[in-house]
Amino acid sequence: MAAAKPSKRKPFTFSAIIFLATLITFNIQYLIQLHQDVQNAVNHPKPATSLNWFEFVARELGDETINIALVNMDEATLTDKIPTKGKIAKVDFNRVDEAVQWSHLYPEWIDETNAKCPNVPMPMFENYDQLDVVVARVPSDEFGLKDVFRLQVNLVVANLLVRCGRVQSGISRPIFAVFIGDSGPMSEIFRCDDLVLHDADSWIHRPQLKRIRQIVLMPVGSCQLNPPLEHLGEERWIEREDERLKQPREAYATIVHSTETYVCGAIALARSIIQLNTTKDLILLADDHISPKSINGLQSAGWKIKRIQRIRNPHSTKNSYNEWNYSKLRLWQLIEYDKVIFIDSDFIVTRSLDEFFKYPGISARGNNKDRFNSGLMLLEPSLCTFRSLMEKRWLVRSYNGGDQGFLNEMFPWWHRLPNKINYLTYFDDKDRDHIIPSDVYAIHYLGWKPWWCYRDYDCNWDSLQNHKFASDSANNIWWEVYDKAADNKRGNCFLTPKMHTRFWNNRNKAKEANLPDGHWRIKIRDPRLNNGL
Ligand SMILES: *[C@@H]1O[C@H](CO)[C@@H](O)[C@H](O)[C@H]1NC(C)=O
Ligand SMILES: *[C@@H]1O[C@H](CO)[C@@H](O)[C@H](O)[C@H]1NC(C)=O
Numbered sequence: 001m002a003a004a005k006p007s008k009r010k011p012f013t014f015s016a017i018i019f020l021a022t023l024i025t026f027n028i029q030y031l032i033q034l035h036q037d038v039q040n041a042v043n044h045p046k047p048a049t050s051l052n053w054f055e056f057v058a059r060e061l062g063d064e065t066i067n068i069a070l071v072n073m074d075e076a077t078l079t080d081k082i083p084t085k086g087k088i089a090k091v092d093f094n095r096v097d098e099a100v101q102w103s104h105l106y107p108e109w110i111d112e113t114n115a116k117c118p119n120v121p122m123p124m125f126e127n128y129d130q131l132d133v134v135v136a137r138v139p140s141d142e143f144g145l146k147d148v149f150r151l152q153v154n155l156v157v158a159n160l161l162v163r164c165g166r167v168q169s170g171i172s173r174p175i176f177a178v179f180i181g182d183s184g185p186m187s188e189i190f191r192c193d194d195l196v197l198h199d200a201d202s203w204i205h206r207p208q209l210k211r212i213r214q215i216v217l218m219p220v221g222s223c224q225l226n227p228p229l230e231h232l233g234e235e236r237w238i239e240r241e242d243e244r245l246k247q248p249r250e251a252y253a254t255i256v257h258s259t260e261t262y263v264c265g266a267i268a269l270a271r272s273i274i275q276l277n278t279t280k281d282l283i284l285l286a287d288d289h290i291s292p293k294s295i296n297g298l299q300s301a302g303w304k305i306k307r308i309q310r311i312r313n314p315h316s317t318k319n320s321y322n323e324w325n326y327s328k329l330r331l332w333q334l335i336e337y338d339k340v341i342f343i344d345s346d347f348i349v350t351r352s353l354d355e356f357f358k359y360p361g362i363s364a365r366g367n368n369k370d371r372f373n374s375g376l377m378l379l380e381p382s383l384c385t386f387r388s389l390m391e392k393r394w395l396v397r398s399y400n401g402g403d404q405g406f407l408n409e410m411f412p413w414w415h416r417l418p419n420k421i422n423y424l425t426y427f428d429d430k431d432r433d434h435i436i437p438s439d440v441y442a443i444h445y446l447g448w449k450p451w452w453c454y455r456d457y458d459c460n461w462d463s464l465q466n467h468k469f470a471s472d473s474a475n476n477i478w479w480e481v482y483d484k485a486a487d488n489k490r491g492n493c494f495l496t497p498k499m500h501t502r503f504w505n506n507r508n509k510a511k512e513a514n515l516p517d518g519h520w521r522i523k524i525r526d527p528r529l530n531n532g533l
Pocket of ligand 2: 321322325400401402403404
């Protein structure tokens with residue numbers, strides 16, 4: 001009996017070993033990631049429960065004469081608990097009208113020239129000055145992250161910090177913000193980088209005022225465009241000497257991963273930015289699916305290359321087209337830059353975007369509902385933000401499985417740029433000409449990309465369902481940029497046999513259907529037809 005059993009079990013044991021081995025191999029990648037994440041977490045500020053916020057601030061300032069403003073808190077219950085020798089002021093402001101909903105702050109569509117945001121009342125700032133610390137009770141996030149009152153409280157604090165801080169002989173001394181409540185402040189306004197102490201339910205921030213100044217100049221939502229750039233230089237607030245002297249560290253960035261199908265697009269994108277005489281760096285994130293030959297082409301086009309490991313969306317199905325789209329989160333690791341304008345590789349820039357770096361992150365154009373389009377976005381790299389994004393990707397789902405849905409959950413409070421900064425090649429039935437207006441900043445090529453086709457016409461014309469993306473004028477703009485790139489940069493812009501076959505299949509179908517636009521009649525002269533580059 002004892003001898004018979006093992007022989008029967010053998011196949012089972014064998015398959016169990018195979019199963020385990022597979023499991024281990026699959027998990028090694030995740031274990032490595034986990035290990036890295038744990039290593040990173042070592043740098044997190046640690047809670048220090050023995051200190052309360054007042055002791056902490058007094059120690060940091062070396063002073064017990066501390067002027068305090070209370071926001072959304074009751075003075076009477078707190079005054080005798082705070083042992084300051086300075087003043088304590090309760091900040092008065094009218095609570096935002098309950099009729100104002102998040103959807104009013106974040107409408108899907110706005111009239112870019114005339115839209116007005118609803119009123120979100122602020123205090124009379126002249127009544128408060130010489131502040132050392134602003135203490136706010138943050139409404140809990142039981143109404144979610146899109147709570148208008150929670151936003152109002154955060155904005156009141158931000159404004160007090162930049163308008164009412166203590167000034168000694170022309171120099172502002174550090175000012176602190178303390179948030180009481182279990183959810184902490186809004187991370188879009190008060191970055192985790194500035195968190196100096198998290199003690200039970202209090203969150204102490206020492207904000208970089210330069211950043212907060214940019215934020216308080218923005219409208220309360222995407223209900224209005226970001227203010228015109230020329231208005232942003234007019235701040236009268238005192239800047240610290242070291243802030244004024246610091247050179248801005250800014251870069252454009254794009255990403256290619258998983259397949260090489262966007263490499264040619266990224267080459268043309270770099271050329272388009274460089275032609276406009278940018279002063280910024282160009283950074284390209286590439287994973288190990290991008291070959292050395294492609295890397296060479298990208299480098300000589302002007303990109304500085306950073307090798308990355310791609311990031312999986314843990315909720316996506318295996319081998320789905322957007323399984324690895326969370327790789328974009330790596331942009332937040334580019335901390336050698338204060339600001340990054342990310343541009344998808346299927347773009348051409350036609351007017352300089354350099355001046356847009358004056359805005360805070362995240363600035364982008366609208367997409368649908370209250371969301372921004374993540375194809376072109378200004379963001380501010382930050383390691384703790386990166387870590388938080390990496391952690392939250394396990395819990396938070398994206399409405400479309402892509403990075404755009406996830407990022408919109410993470411950054412519900414964003415700033416609206418004009419649509420012409422990310423002009424989508426999308427033409428509805430009323431638009432018969434499919435012409436790109438001359439004042440756009442950047443064109444976002446939807447549908448079949450120009451470099452997946454022969455240059456003679458926009459091959460979106462060859463299939464009816466893609467007509468809405470077809471534009472010969474957009475196609476011509478792309479190829480003009482390509483033509484200016486030196487020959488040695490074009491080696492990555494040929495059609496694979498598969499792309500070639502797909503092109504002719506579509507074109508033949510267009511011919512059989514006798515599509516009235518007649519593009520299928522155009523003779524193909526593109527030298528790439530014979531793989532002449
Ligand atoms: C870029 O600089 C070159 C050389 O100074 C100049 O000829 C060209 O007009 C500039 N282009 C733009 C778009 O400003
Ligand atoms: C995900 O990335 C792929 C290729 O990198 C792109 O074609 C696709 O549009 C992206 N999807 C979403 C939903 O962002």
